[in-house]
Structure formats: structure tokens, C-alpha cells
Amino acid sequence: MSVLVNKDSNIIVQGFTGKEGTFHAGQMIDYGTNVVGGVTPGKGGMTHLEKPVFNTVAEAVEKVNADTSIIFVPPPFAADAIMEAASAGIKVIICITEGIPVQDMVKVKAYIEDYDCTLVGPNCPGVITPEEAKVGIMPGFVFKKGKIGIVSKSGTLTYEASDQIVKAGLGISTAIGIGGDPIVGTPTKDAVKMLMEDPETEGIVMIGEIGGNYEAQAAEYIKSTGNKKPVVGFIAGQTAPKGRTMGHAGAIIGGKDDTAEAKMKIMAACGIHVVNSPAQIGSTMIEALKA
Amino acid sequence: MNLHEYQGKELLKSYGVAIQNGYVANNMEEAVAAYEKIAEETGNSVAVVKAQIHAGGRGKGGGVKLAKNLDELKEHAGNIIGMMLKTPQTPGGIDGPGKLVRKILVAEDSYAPDFDACKEYYVSILMDREKKCNVIIYSTQGGMDIEAVAEETPHLVHKEYIDPLLGLQSFQMRKIAFNLGLSGQAFKEMAKFISKLYAAFVGSDASLFEINPCLHTADDRIVAVDCKVSLDENALYRHKDLAAQRDTDEEDPTEVEARGYGLNYVNLDGNVGCMVNGAGLAMATMDIIKLSGGEPANFLDVGGTADADRVEKAFRIILRDPNVKAILINIFGGIVRCDRVAQGVVDAYKNIGDINVPIIVRLQGTNADIAKVIIDESGLEVHSAILLQEAADLVKELL
Numbered sequence: 211m212s213v214l215v216n217k218d219s220n221i222i223v224q225g226f227t228g229k230e231g232t233f234h235a236g237q238m239i240d241y242g243t244n245v246v247g248g249v250t251p252g253k254g255g256m257t258h259l260e261k262p263v264f265n266t267v268a269e270a271v272e273k274v275n276a277d278t279s280i281i282f283v284p285p286p287f288a289a290d291a292i293m294e295a296a297s298a299g300i301k302v303i304i305c306i307t308e309g310i311p312v313q314d315m316v317k318v319k320a321y322i323e324d325y326d327c328t329l330v331g332p333n334c335p336g337v338i339t340p341e342e343a344k345v346g347i348m349p350g351f352v353f354k355k356g357k358i359g360i361v362s363k364s365g366t367l368t369y370e371a372s373d374q375i376v377k378a379g380l381g382i383s384t385a386i387g388i389g390g391d392p393i394v395g396t397p398t399k400d401a402v403k404m405l406m407e408d409p410e411t412e413g414i415v416m417i418g419e420i421g422g423n424y425e426a427q428a429a430e431y432i433k434s435t436g437n438k439k440p441v442v443g444f445i446a447g448q449t450a451p452k453g454r455t456m457g458h459a460g461a462i463i464g465g466k467d468d469t470a471e472a473k474m475k476i477m478a479a480c481g482i483h484v485v486n487s488p489a490q491i492g493s494t495m496i497e498a499l500k501a
Numbered sequence: 502m503n504l505h506e507y508q509g510k511e512l513l514k515s516y517g518v519a520i521q522n523g524y525v526a527n528n529m530e531e532a533v534a535a536y537e538k539i540a541e542e543t544g545n546s547v548a549v550v551k552a553q554i555h556a557g558g559r560g561k562g563g564g565v566k567l568a569k570n571l572d573e574l575k576e577h578a579g580n581i582i583g584m585m586l587k588t589p590q591t592p593g594g595i596d597g598p599g600k601l602v603r604k605i606l607v608a609e610d611s612y613a614p615d616f617d618a619c620k621e622y623y624v625s626i627l628m629d630r631e632k633k634c635n636v637i638i639y640s641t642q643g644g645m646d647i648e649a650v651a652e653e654t655p656h657l658v659h660k661e662y663i664d665p666l667l668g669l670q671s672f673q674m675r676k677i678a679f680n681l682g683l684s685g686q687a688f689k690e691m692a693k694f695i696s697k698l699y700a701a702f703v704g705s706d707a708s709l710f711e712i713n714p715c716l717h718t719a720d721d722r723i724v725a726v727d728c729k730v731s732l733d734e735n736a737l738y739r740h741k742d743l744a745a746q747r748d749t750d751e752e753d754p755t756e757v758e759a760r761g762y763g764l765n766y767v768n769l770d771g772n773v774g775c776m777v778n779g780a781g782l783a784m785a786t787m788d789i790i791k792l793s794g795g796e797p798a799n800f801l802d803v804g805g806t807a808d809a810d811r812v813e814k815a816f817r818i819i820l821r822d823p824n825v826k827a828i829l830i831n832i833f834g835g836i837v838r839c840d841r842v843a844q845g846v847v848d849a850y851k852n853i854g855d856i857n858v859p860i861i862v863r864l865q866g867t868n869a870d871i872a873k874v875i876i877d878e879s880g881l882e883v884h885s886a887i888l889l890q891e892a893a894d895l896v897k898e899l900l
Contacts, residue, residue: 236838281662286738311736312628313706317634320665323852339788364781366833368888373833373865389779392630419781422630446784447767449791457765457780459735460630470788487792488785489889490831 212339213359213384213404213411214302214328215278219343222270222300222423224291225282226256229442234282234306234347235259241344253448267298280336280345281305289314292395296325303395312459315393322395323486329395333458335365335387346387356381359405359493360396361428362417363390363458367446367488371415371416374492380499381441383411388426390419398424399431405431406435413440413499415491416482418473419461420447433480440498444484446468502732505553507606508746509710509730515601517702521716523608525553530708535607536571538655543609550577553604557729558588560824562595564602565670565671574607581605598698602751611716613723621714621726622681623647624695626702629662635702637661637669638697639677641713652861672820687895694723706736732861757820762814764803771796773896774819774828774858776812778803778837786831793896798825803832808841813849820856827859829892834866843872847879859884859899863892 215221216316221238225231226248236259239245245268247262254265262274270276279300283291290305295303303322310332322329330337336346340355352369354376362368368387375382386401388394398418405411418425425445432441448470450456453461463469483498485491504512507525522542524535527664532550539548552564559565564586568574579849585599592598612619621643629636640658642650647855651658659680661673663730674692685692694715702710703885711729718724737744747759760765765780773795780802787797799819803811803853812830819828833843863886864872886892 286736298506311706311739312708312733313635313703313736315802316634316665347836352835352866362781364779366777366779366786366835367781367785368831369835369866370785373890392628393633397574417781419784444785446781446788448788449797450770450784450787451769453754455734455802456767456784461780461784476590487789487890487893488782489893495871 213408214330214337214339214386215343215345215384216339217244217342219244219278219302219345220275220281221278221343221345222246222267222274223282224267224295225281226250226263227253227256228282231282237307237350238344239400241350243343243345244429246276267294267300271298271300276300278302278345279304279309283307285309285311289318292329293320295323301327301387303329304334304336305329305395306334306336306347307331308333310391312368312392315386315391317356319395320394330386331389332392333391334389334394335368337384338382339350339384340382345358345361348385348387352376353385354381356458357383357410357412358415359383359408359411359413360385360415361401361405361420362387363460364417364420365448369416370488371417371491374417375495376440376493377399378496380495384406392422392460398428402428402441405432405438406432411439413442416441416443418443420445420450420456420470421460421462421464425466425470426476426486429480429482431476432482437481440495441482442490442495442498443474443477443484444491445473446488448486449478502734502739502744503555503747503749503751504730504732505555505604505748506551506728507511507553507604510725510729511742512705512730513698513701513725513728516697516704518697518721519724520641521608521611521724523606523735524785525579526607528582529575529578531572532582532605533571533605534576535771536568538815539609544612545613547610547611547613548574549608549610550574550581551606551608552581552584552586552602552604553606554586554591554600554783555748556590556600559586562586562588562591562599564588578605582820593726598726602630609803611718611726615719617792618719619716622717623650624698624712625709625711625713626699626707627709632662635663637677637699639665639681641681647713669696683717685778687717687723690721691721704742706733707731708733755821759818762811764801764811764815764818766818767800769797769799770824771798772824772826774798774822774825776801776803776815776819777831778802780830782833783830786829788827790896792891793900795896795900798822809845809848811844812842813852816849816853820853820858827856827861827896828839829896830860830862831889831892832864834864834869838867839864839872840868840875843873843875846879846883848883850883861886861892861895861899863889865889
């Protein structure tokens with residue numbers, strides 16, 4: 211099973227021939243990901259990395275049955291790229307781009323509601339189902355196959371969590387980087403729900419940050435399932451000052467409810483195994499699975 | 502990015518929003534000229550002198566004064582330009598060192614001629630993360646701290662959510678004006694005010710507009726007397742004119758310098774510096790420092806390409822802070838190879854020379870083992886770790 215992406219996903223790369231797109235598409239192909247082509251307006255008909263280039267996403271859907279897209283388009287054009295993918299019938303849209311204006315994302319979020327698609331990101335490392343598909347910029351070797359799902363707002367912290375899980379003798383079913391922007395396509399709760407319903411996932415690591423209420427929503431959902439699977443949770447930014455943006459555009463404490471402390475309290479009350487130290491994610495998962 | 506009040510007002514004015522008019526002044530001469538212009542335009546000798554700094558609560562610290570005549574104007578301008586203004590929002594709060602005032606705004610008295618007939622409202626616009634759309638927040642309780650109003654009298658704080666695709670509708674403008682208890686000319690003026698204000702918000706890619714107070718004058722005009730404007734950093738590429746108004750004097754000089762190097766840095770007041778790749782891991786590293794008995798001296802994300810040059814620049818910035826008693830470098834190498842980062846650390850260390858605080862280097866991920874050998878064999882006084890927990894233990898040990 212796994213969620214969002216697997217070996218049968220027909221993946222295209224939007225912004226295929228650009229520097230970022232070229233490098234990461236190459237890494238994805240090396241990993242064994244089923245990349246079926248790419249889109250760069252005006253370069254249709256070319257071949258790049260031995261794959262066909264199309265002018266439009268619609269053309270890629272028609273010619274190579276694309277159902278999944280990863281976006282490396284620069285911020286001024288990324289919102290447009292997401293809407294193009296949605297309107298062309300792409301089912302899973304993964305947007306890596308960092309720095310998209312918030313007002314653009316407000317519009318995108320409303321626009322894609324009418325389409326049967328899932329947007330992951332923006333400002334995220336992507337999604338990986340080990341040994342099947344790496345649709346993102348993460349280092350593939352850190353993610354060994356197994357039965358733990360990861361949901362995270364952060365890139366390197368996802369790698370850290372996976373590394374600990376793997377070193378603890380477990381492995382990863384699917385890791386979903388949801389992104390660190392104030393508005394993302396798949397909030398924590400939706401990503402956790404996918405893993406909760408995935409028969410191959412036995413435990414979930416949920417990594418959040420200061421700012422917003424995604425983690426609280428996810429915690430309430432987890433509780434509502436009767437804590438069907440153990441969830442280990444961590445919130446980065448326990449020491450972050452109020453009102454300052456900590457790298458990610460969405461990582462800013464706005465009030466008393468979106469501090470790390472408040473989120474951890476809600477998560478613990480909902481039966482999540484909350485760790486204070488990010489160094490304890492792996493060992494805590496081992497304990498949680500035994501319980 | 503924050504704008505000064507006078508910059509925010511100019512932005513509003515360019516969208517047709519009625520504002521309290523005024524002129525900015527950098528010194529006494531300009532202040533007198535501004536006053537004379539205002540007095541002539543309004544036919545009123547009363548004007549307001551307002552300190553221009555990026556912090557609220559300016560009135561509480563003596564940064565806003567009413568001048569009834571030219572002599573008073575000179576007195577207030579003389580006192581305010583160059584003062585260290587302390588407000589609840591300046592560094593260290595009302596008892597802190599305050600912030601240097603470099604500019605003042607000399608503005609008309611919007612409350613004339615009948616102060617008692619004026620009413621103050623509160624209007625703000627921001628993006629609601631939960632509803633994923635813009636929201637207009639408004640209240641009849643203007644001129645006060647809105648958080649306190651929301652706490653004590655939540656029924657007096659109203660919210661109007663705006664459809665992202667369709668925008669602000671006429672019925673919403675009417676609803677706002679009605680809820681503020683307006684009728685007749687003032688009702689029409691408020692609807693117009695809200696409409697233009699919203700256009701300015703969207704048109705400038707703002708992340709926050711706060712108009713407090715928003716004044717209902719005796720002659721039924723609606724005027725923005727004060728305004729706080731924050732802009733979306735990610736959208737500045739399409740607002741070059743606004744981006745050029747950034748006042749780096751209002752920011753931490755080290756943070757401004759770091760931004761120039763492409764480093765994402767936030768200055769804090771702890772004793773352990775840190776250098777990390779990735780924002781989430783950087784925050785997590787700060788948390789580790791705290792759990793190990795230290796306090797983070799900074800947030801620093803060196804980004805995806807942690808080469809020797811960036812590492813050296815980051816080092817120099819952290820070392821400048823006299824409070825720093827130890828430095829923790831935490832890199833999870835993915836695409837970035839740890840051996841390259843390790844070499845970068847060694848080179849930077851040698852270039853800088855005189856480093857007197859212990860350094861803990863934790864490199865994990867691609868080529869972490871080779872990296873550890875490079876660090877261990879460099880002969881430098883560097884403590885190396887691979888596991889995050891080992892790094893945490895080293896911080897505890899060295900403090």
C-alpha cells in the first residue's frame with residue numbers, strides 16, 4: 211500500500227529543465243522513481259534526462275498518463291503551476307518551491323478545492339515511499355523501508371527523525387513533508403489520517419513547529435480514532451521568541467495557543483507520545499510500539 | 502517587513518483611503534516646515550508630533566505629543582528626535598533601553614474642531630490561517646489594545662471573512678458599517694473606507710493592516726489616524742517601490758548583515774550559539790540547547806549549501822556575541838555532503854584563528870563518518886558527535 215506515491219505513480223516534473231528541476235529529477239530517477247516526463251512551457255518536444263518534455267501539464271496527462279506532479283517552478287510562477295496541474299487532472303501535486311506569496315496560496319487553495327487532487331506543500335521536502343518512489347529533495351538513503359509513517363513541517367528534521375527510526379531497527383512506510391508555510395495543501399491532520407488508514411503503517415511520527423493550529427487539529431483527530439496507532443510527536447521551537455519568524459514563513463508565534471508548549475500540552479492530552487527532545491524520537495517510538 | 506506609520510499612510514493614501522495628513526521630518530528645520538504646511542492646510546495651529554519607530558505603544562513612552570503652537574512644536578520635536586523611546590514593544594519593554602527615534606511625523610489634528618464628537622474604532626486586516634482567507638477584524642472599541650478588548654468583551658470584536666476568489670462584497674462593507682453603529686453619511690464613508698482599505702491590502706500583498714484608531718469625525722468622515730502595516734516578504738519581488746522603503750535602522754544590525762549573506766539569522770540572548778541546516782532542525786537544536794542546561798544565543802539556518810564560505814561567515818557572526826560560551830554546529834547532510842561541511846568548518850576555524858569557546862560539531866547523514874575523521878584529525882579543539890543525543894550530552898558537559 212503506502213500513501214500518496216508508490217512505484218506505479220506516473221510522475222512528471224514541472225520546471226523540469228531548470229537547474230533545481232534537473233538536479234532533483236536526476237536524483238529521483240536514480241532512486242528508481244517512475245518519472246515519465248516533464249513540463250517546461252516553450253520546450254515541448256525536447257528530450258531531457260531521456261524523458262519527454264511537454265509544453266503543458268494537460269499534454270503530459272494525455273501523452274504519458276501523468277497522475278502525479280512535482281513542482282520546482284520559481285516562486286512568482288509556482289501558484290500558476292499548481293493550478294495548471296490541478297486543472298489538467300493531476301491527482302497528487304507536490305510543490306517544493308519556497309517563497310510563494312501568501313495571497314497567491316490563498317487563491318490556489320480556494321481554486322483547487324473544485325478538483326479531485328491532493329496538494330502537498332509548498333515549501334516542503336516532498337514525499338517518499340522507500341524502495342518505490344522518491345518524489346522530493348530528500349536524501350533517499352536515509353529512508354529504509356518499514357512500517358512507520360512520518361508527517362513533518364520541516365525538511366532536515368524529517369531526515370533526522372527517519373534516521374533515528376531506522377537506527378532503532380524500524381523503517382519508514384511513507385514520509386510526508388507537509389511544508390512550513392502558513393498555508394499548505396495538506397495540513398498535519400490530513401497527512402496523519404492517510405497514514406492512520408494505511409494498512410502498512412503501524413506507528414506515526416508527527417513533527418510540528420510553532421505557529422498555526424495544524425498540530426492541535428491532528429491531535430483531536432488522533433484522539434477521535436481511539437489512538438488506533440501509536441503517535442510520537444515533537445514540536446520544534448520551544449525556545450523561539452514570540453512574534454519572530456523562525457526561518458519558515460509559518461513558524462511564528464501569534465498568540466498563546468500556537469506556542470510549542472501549548473501544542474505539546476494538547477497533543478499529550480490526546481494520547482500522543484510527546485518528546486521534549488528531538489533526540490528521543492526513535493527510542494520513544496520503540497517504547498510506544500511495545501505498549 | 503514592517504513599514505513606518507508615515508510610509509503606511511502614504512500607501513493607504515495611494516489607494517484613496519482617507520488618512521490623517523502629515524509630513525515626515527528628520528530634524529528641527531524640517532519639523533518646523535512640516536508644521537507650517539500643516540497649519541496652513543488645515544487653518545488650525547494644533548498639530549501632533551509622532552515618533553516614527555517600528556513599535557506600538559508610542560504614546561505611553563512620550564513619543565506622541567500634541568503641539569498647540571509653534572513653540573510647543575519646537576519643544577516636542579526637540580525632545581522626541583534623538584530620544585531613546587521606551588514602549589512595551591521596544592527591546593526590553595518599558596524598562597529596557599528603548600529605541601532611538603530618527604524621524605517624526607508632524608500630522609494634523611484629526612479630532613478638530615470637536616474632539617468630544619469624534620468616535621474611535623478599530624479595523625485590521627490579516628490572513629486567517631485556520632480559514633485560509635483574509636479577515637477584516639473590527640470593533641467600536643478603538644484606540645485601545647485590541648487583545649485586551651477581545652479578552653474582556655469578545656462580543657465587541659467582529660470578524661468578516663473574505664472569499665479568496667470573489668473578494669470583498671458590498672454586503673460585507675454594509676455589514677461592517679452597520680455593526681459599527683453608523684448611519685447616513687458616516688455609513689457611506691465607512692463602506693468606502695473598508696473597500697479602499699481592502700484593495701490596498703491585497704494590492705500591496707500585506708500580511709497585516711491595523712488601523713487603530715480609525716476615526717469617525719464630527720463632520721462624518723472616516724480617517725485612519727494611525728496605521729501599522731506589515732508586508733509579505735515573499736511578495737516583495739512584485740513591489741519594488743515598497744521593498745525600497747525597508748528601514749534597516751529599525752532592525753538588528755547583525756540580522757541585516759546575515760541576510761546579506763543569505764543566512765537566516767535571529768539574534769537571541771542566550772549563551773550557546775548554533776549553526777544548523779534547515780529551519781525546523783535549527784529550532785529543534787535551540788530546544789536541545791535549552792534541555793541541556795544552556796540558552797540559545799541565536800537561530801541560524803545556513804541553508805542547503807553549507808560551504809566553507811558560508812560556514813565562516815556564520816561563525817564570525819556567532820563569535821561576535823560576547824555572551825556565547827559554546828557553539829553547536831548541527832548539520833544533517835542530505836544532498837549536502839558532511840565531509841564538505843567538515844572541511845568548511847576546519848577551514849573557517851583556521852581562517853578565523855583565535856576561537857576561545859568550545860565548539861561541538863555534529864554531522865550526520867551523507868559521509869558522516871568521513872566527516873568525523875576530518876574533524877578529529879584536524880587537531881582543532883573541536884568536539885565531534887554523530888548522534889543528536891551525543892551532541893546534547895556534549896553541550897551539557899561543556900557548559
